[in-house]
Amino acid sequence: MKGTSMIQMLRKSPTAVAGSIIVAVVVLSALFAPWISPHSPVDTDLYSRLKPPSLKHPLGTDELGRDVLSRIIWGARVSLKVGVISVSIGMFLGVFLGLIGGYFGGVTEKTIFSFVDLLLSMPSLLLALAIVATLGPGIVQVMVAVGISLVPAFARVARGSVLTVKEQNYVLGAKALGASHFDIMARYILPNIITPIIVLATLNCAFALIMEAALSFLGIGVQPPDPTWGSILSDGRMTIRTASWVSTFSGLAITITVMGFNLLGDGLRDVLDPRMRRILQAK
Amino acid sequence: MKKVFAAPNGPSPLLHLNNVRTYFYTVEGTAKAVDDVSFTLNKSETVGLLGESGCGKSVTALSIMRLVKDPPGKIVSGKILFNGTDLLQVSSSRMKSIRGKRIAMIFQEPMTSLNPVYTIGDQISEMLVAHENMSKRESWERAVDMIAKVQIPVPEKRAHEYPHQLSGGMRQRAMIAMALACKPEILIADEPTTALDVTVQAQIIDLMLELREEFGTAIILISHDLGVIAETVERIVVMYAGKVVEEGSTLNVFDAPKHPYTRGLFKSRPKIGERSRYGRRRLLEIQGAVPNLFQLPGGCSFNPRCVEAIDACRETSPELIPMGENRMVRCHLANT
Numbered sequence: 001m002k003g004t005s006m007i008q009m010l011r012k013s014p015t016a017v018a019g020s021i022i023v024a025v026v027v028l029s030a031l032f033a034p035w036i037s038p039h040s041p042v043d044t045d046l047y048s049r050l051k052p053p054s055l056k057h058p059l060g061t062d063e064l065g066r067d068v069l070s071r072i073i074w075g076a077r078v079s080l081k082v083g084v085i086s087v088s089i090g091m092f093l094g095v096f097l098g099l100i101g102g103y104f105g106g107v108t109e110k111t112i113f114s115f116v117d118l119l120l121s122m123p124s125l126l127l128a129l130a131i132v133a134t135l136g137p138g139i140v141q142v143m144v145a146v147g148i149s150l151v152p153a154f155a156r157v158a159r160g161s162v163l164t165v166k167e168q169n170y171v172l173g174a175k176a177l178g179a180s181h182f183d184i185m186a187r188y189i190l191p192n193i194i195t196p197i198i199v200l201a202t203l204n205c206a207f208a209l210i211m212e213a214a215l216s217f218l219g220i221g222v223q224p225p226d227p228t229w230g231s232i233l234s235d236g237r238m239t240i241r242t243a244s245w246v247s248t249f250s251g252l253a254i255t256i257t258v259m260g261f262n263l264l265g266d267g268l269r270d271v272l273d274p275r276m277r278r279i280l281q282a283k
Numbered sequence: 284m285k286k287v288f289a290a291p292n293g294p295s296p297l298l299h300l301n302n303v304r305t306y307f308y309t310v311e312g313t314a315k316a317v318d319d320v321s322f323t324l325n326k327s328e329t330v331g332l333l334g335e336s337g338c339g340k341s342v343t344a345l346s347i348m349r350l351v352k353d354p355p356g357k358i359v360s361g362k363i364l365f366n367g368t369d370l371l372q373v374s375s376s377r378m379k380s381i382r383g384k385r386i387a388m389i390f391q392e393p394m395t396s397l398n399p400v401y402t403i404g405d406q407i408s409e410m411l412v413a414h415e416n417m418s419k420r421e422s423w424e425r426a427v428d429m430i431a432k433v434q435i436p437v438p439e440k441r442a443h444e445y446p447h448q449l450s451g452g453m454r455q456r457a458m459i460a461m462a463l464a465c466k467p468e469i470l471i472a473d474e475p476t477t478a479l480d481v482t483v484q485a486q487i488i489d490l491m492l493e494l495r496e497e498f499g500t501a502i503i504l505i506s507h508d509l510g511v512i513a514e515t516v517e518r519i520v521v522m523y524a525g526k527v528v529e530e531g532s533t534l535n536v537f538d539a540p541k542h543p544y545t546r547g548l549f550k551s552r553p554k555i556g557e558r559s560r561y562g563r564r565r566l567l568e569i570q571g572a573v574p575n576l577f578q579l580p581g582g583c584s585f586n587p588r589c590v591e592a593i594d595a596c597r598e599t600s601p602e603l604i605p606m607g608e609n610r611m612v613r614c615h616l617a618n619t
């Protein structure tokens with residue numbers, strides 16, 4: 001019942017609709033990549049190197065004659081996987097730390113948050129670079145690196161919300177009726193702080209996507225021949241004067257998807273914020 | 284200084300507070316929110332804690348539950364004997380199993396006292412699962428039973444509703460259902476009707492009294508509302524600035540209040556029909572305001588506002604003086 005009304009309200013927010021459509025298209029093309037991509041993403045064809053967009057190759061070919069459209073469609077798989085999994089890593093760790101720190105306060109909070117602030121003080125790309133440099137390149141390492149660099153944001157947002165919620169009457173009420181710390185955190189605090197977390201997760205999917213692209217662009221992310229948007233962009237860099245389509249279209253894929261996630265995140269924030277909800281309902 | 288209370292005659296008391304002191308340590312100084320409070324609650328008895336805002340009623344209740352926020356609050360000394368066991372000495376896990384199961388508490392704000400993300404049926408059955416080791420289905424049936432007992436119509440349907448779908452009165456009923464689900468021996472109700480309108484107030488009070496009959500639960504009712512207290516409780520404990528100033532049966536206290544503060548409270552109540560007899564008359568009030576707990580006046584805390592104060596009141600703090608059966612007054616002038 002709560003779910004349907006939320007979807008109905010999402011439909012009234014134009015940004016949320018646009019964002020959901022973009023994200024849905026990307027997710028569907030990633031899921032159905034084997035069926036919808038016109039060519040193999042890794043098969044080279046040296047007779048048709050750097051061909052401009054044509055009917056056979058709608059987005060042209062790269063310097064090894066691989067079909068750019070197919071590589072972008074398959075690249076969506078990797079990019080989304082990295083986005084979703086690294087955001088999940090960051091979210092679970094961050095929310096866990098923020099919840100524990102915010103709820104117990106005192107020394108626990110100080111210890112956790114001096115560590116979080118230490119992470120926060122480092123630029124996230126540099127942090128991710130350092131982690132990948134230590135663990136070695138590869139898709140799992142990229143997920144871990146991006147995930148860890150997202151921890152501080154989630155921990156801070158979670159803590160802030162916990163501090164408000166834990167002073168609510170129903171938390172005191174729950175204590176007065178014998179709830180344990182675990183009960184209170186799991187049943188009373190977590191469900192009531194989930195709204196800003198969901199919004200942050202959506203927005204951070206976009207960030208994770210860019211980080212993956214950046215790491216792959218720098219050559220320390222996902223290794224060839226697996227296509228990712230960052231590595232396609234990087235491959236096209238050499239030939240950008242003669243064959244601009246390789247970098248242009250992979251860059252566009254990143255831009256549009258990031259925009260989609262941001263629009264969806266903003267829309268979700270509006271729908272989940274009770275004050276905005278009233279405005280949307282009035283429409 | 285210390286006065287040890289003899290347990291009243293008859294059955295051994297269910298709950299006995301003995302010289303409890305709860306202080307708050309802040310940058311402004313130490314606030315003695317509960318200062319040497321002693322009183323007794325017998326099995327299935329109703330006792331009212333009466334006093335103005337900030338007099339320490341709620342902190343007394345939170346001290347019994349051991350839910351005083353620490354820091355800055357701390358229960359400094361005293362004993363809270365529940366069936367003979369000192370609650371201040373038991374382990375925190377033992378305390379957790381007492382809260383809700385044997386001593387339950389409900390609060391003033393029914394609007395915000397329920398978790399907004401679960402249905403009320405869920406919240407009541409959760410209590411039963413936690414305290415009574417019931418299965419999900421069994422606890423749900425009991426929850427629906429309890430919702431029916433607190434006279435919420437169509438309980439099977441209401442159990443599936445969220446707090447925001449219920450009115451204030453309904454929510455307070457749901458809270459009472461939750462508090463009584465495990466049949467506790469004591470229910471502490473902290474201003475349970477303050478946020479509700481008058482007709483609903485009366486229903487909630489009636490409901491609490493009916494449920495007391497049914498479950499044999501003793502009730503500590505905290506209120507500043509003389510009307511609510513008079514209708515509900517058998518015995519009154521009046522508090523002022525962290526101290527008990529008067530104690531006695533409701534009838535005795537209302538008939539012949541001994542402490543100037545209690546008398547002031549009663550006089551500051553509008554009475555229907557008075558105007559016709561005496562003509563238009565200004566409502567009496569107690570002069571001044573509740574003292575700042577950081578800077579209590581010397582001697583009796585009430586002396587700056589007391590119309591009858593003598594020199595002794597400014598110099599020494601009076602003791603609680605026994606005045607006949609179960610009656611105590613903290614006033615130098617009590618015997619004059």
